[in-house]
Each structure stands twice: as C-alpha cells, then as structure tokens.
Amino acid sequence: MRLKVEKQILSANDAVAMQNRARLDATQVLAINVMASPGAGKTSLILATADRLPHGIRMAVIEGDLASRIDADLIATRGIPVTQINTGGTCHLDAPMIRAALDQLPLENVHLLFIENVGNLVCPAEFELGAHLAIVVASTPEGHDKPYKYPGMFARADAVILNKADLLDVLGFDMAYFERGLRMVNPAAPIFALSCRTGQGVEDWLAWLLRRLNHDEDSTAASA
Amino acid sequence: MRLKVEKQILSANDAVAMQNRARLDATQVLAINVMASPGAGKTSLILATADRLPHGIRMAVIEGDLASRIDADLIATRGIPVTQINTGGTCHLDAPMIRAALDQLPLENVHLLFIENVGNLVCPAEFELGAHLAIVVASTPEGHDKPYKYPGMFARADAVILNKADLLDVLGFDMAYFERGLRMVNPAAPIFALSCRTGQGVEDWLAWLLRRLNHDEDSTAASA
Secondary structure, X not given: OHHHHXXXXXXXXXXXXXXXXXXXXXXXXEEEXXXXXXXXXXXXXXXXXXXXXXXXXXXXXXXXXXXXXXXHHHHHOOOOOEEEEEOOOOOOOOHHHHHHHHOOOOHHHOOEEEEEOOOOOOHHHHOOXXXXXXXXXXXXXXXXXXHHHOHHHHHOOOEEEEEOHHHHHHHOOOHHHHHHHHHHHOOOOOEEEOOOOOOOOHHHHHHHHHHHHHHHHHHHHHHO | OHHHHHHHHHHHHHHHHXXXXXXXXXXXXXXXXXXXXXXXXXXXXXXXXXXHOOOOOOEEEEEEEOOOOHHHHHHHXXXXXXXXXXXXXXXXXXXXXXXXXXXXXXXXXXXXXXXXXXXXXXXXXXXXXOXXXXXXXXXXXXXXXXXXXXXXXXXXXXXXXXXXXXXXXHHOOOHHHHHHHHHHHOOOOOXXXXXXXXXXXXXXXXXXXXXXXHHXXXXXXXXX
C-alpha cells in the first residue's frame, strides 16, 4: 500500500522535473543541484564561484532550508538574484518546489542557476529537480569514509567537491581511501579538492564548470 | 491520502517504541539515541565514553548505517557488544529495527546502550525508538548556525554535544550565537563542548551521563 502511494508521488515529481528542465533549456540556463551534509560548505562554494565568474556570466540561486533564511540573505547581499524555499521540516527539495521558485527568478537574464538543497546526505539524492548537473560537496572534517557510508548520494554526483582541503593534513584525511570509496559507486565523477576559505583549488572547479556551461550552450545552439 | 498512510505508520512505530522501552526498563538498561550529521563524531563519542566508563558499568551499541559496517567493526575491536543495522538506504532508524537489534544483544549484562542513528540532521528526529535519552552531536566545522537551520533536531535533544571543540578558535566558531539558536527551540538541554580527539571536556559529558544512569537505576529500584 505505502509503496504504491510513494511510487505515484515519485512519478509525479519526475514529471514536474522534466517540465522544469524544459523551461531551463528554453531560457538556456544551466542548473546545478548542490547536495551535501549540513555545514559542508554549499553556500560557501556558491559564493566562491560567484566571486570568480568571468565578466558577463550571470548566476542566480535557489536556497533550500528547513527553516531560516540565513544563507539566502548572505547571497542577496552580493547582489545575486536568490529565492528562498523553506521546506518546513521536509528533508529534501522536490520538483514542484523548484517550479514555484523558478517563477521568482529572472531566468532570461541568467546563465547559471545553483539550487542549494537541504543539508542531508541521504534523501535529496532520491528526488529529481530538473537540474542538468548534480554535485556533492563533501568536506574533510566529515572523514574519508563518507562514500562507503552514503553510497546512494555519491553515486548520483556528476562531480564531487572536497571542501576544507586546507585542513587535509591536520585532520589526517586519507584521500586515496576516499577516492577508492567513491570509485566503488561512481567511476567517472571528477574530485575537486579545494578550500572555499583560502581559495586553493577553486579555479579547477570553476574551469570544469565553465566547460560544462559552454558545452551546454553549444548543444542548445546546435539543436536550435 | 498520503498523510493518512504516513500517520498510520508513525503510530505503529510509536507502539513498537513503547514496547522497546518496556523491555529496556525490565532489564534496567539506559538507552541513548545518538543523532548527528554525517561525520560529526557519533562513533568517536561512543568510543571516548567507553574508554572512560567506571569499572563495572557495561555498555553495548546498536550501529545504524545506510550501508557498510565500518563503525560496528571499530566498536567490536574494543570488545563491546555491537549489532549492526544496515537500513539499505532508509534515512533513519525506526522502532521495529531496534526491536530486532535488541534480540541480538546480551541486555541482562548491560547497563548502557548507545543507539547510533543514521547520519542525518533531519529525519531521525521524527522517529521514536524507545530510548530514554536523545542526544545531538554537533561539531564545530559544521558552523555555529545549525540550531537555526535544523530546529526540529535540536528541539528534541536532552543534551547537545559540540564535538571537535579543539578547532573552535581556528574555525572562528561563535559559541554565543550557537547557544542563542539552541535556546530558541530548546531552553534546557546542556551543551558539552568537547573533543573526542584530544579528550578535552569529555569528563563533563561523562559525569552528566553517569548521573542519569544512577538516577534511572534509583527510579527503577523505587518503583520495583
């Protein structure tokens, strides 16, 4: 009984996710679903990226939180268009929430949309939003065993950010063990070890992101 | 429709949780539901506690994980009775899982039972397990804003551990802001700032825990 109901809900979510994707494609916006544990540095990554975007590339943000608008306010102070979703306790974003949020954003003036999911390394992986890319932000203090313990999330990632890399040595983080765990569930996703605080490594992530942005624009142009 | 189904499931969970509690009380075991984000240090806290328990107080552990038995193996190497629950992707422990795990443990020889929940700062708060106490392990690298962002979890806590306190200064963690956020949803829970790595502050947590253990034994004796 319960499984059946859940399945219907998931299918409805996927249908809306497809509509969201079509809408993003129509306005040539590359959307990125940013997932992570609480405090891994999702907002910090978005801001570090914003600081380094080439002139002329405009971004927007959808902020997902159970409660509060701390992160949305922080992003708004940089002059970045942002809309807040407070899930009221729900442990993940879903496609209908994104549909409503897209109505609030000036998509025609935006190239890049970050969707910051609820801080949770489990549930968000199960809900398609319509984004083009999914990234997982891990962080060194969480430990090098996370891909083994949360395989579903890491399997979904198109790229894995390892934030707080400035603490790698002090924490004794074993990068080879981390990568081995990731490869068990995800053979291809690149790992970007970086620190949003010091800025080290952010350029490599940005270069990858910009390649995806240009690639997607080429694809859209080619199919238009 | 969906709400109705969920409500039935929650009530069934609560009924089993009450049975678990009765079983723990009958064998005079104090059970603690340990909840946290991934990597905050749940297993480290359990091990740091085990290392400092007074002679004659025996503990056991139920380990909840989506996948893997990394933590259970670590605990077993210390000679502590442990049983592993792999939820197979489910984002929280529930009371029926605990009922099955209790069958695997020598409860008559145990005073203290730690139940390590799935690493998730959202969903576990919604499922009663039958434990006597719920604690939340926060950690300094997650940032001082977590009580504002995850109020449901912090509201549930009988005590809040702030782990990795040896990194307080290097991370610029604002303890007053953290505590103010906690007090908005939880007026009474004590905060134990400690470091499982260095051992600083662990004694205060242990003293609180032992008071609860003695108090509960007194209550059981009085009502017997």
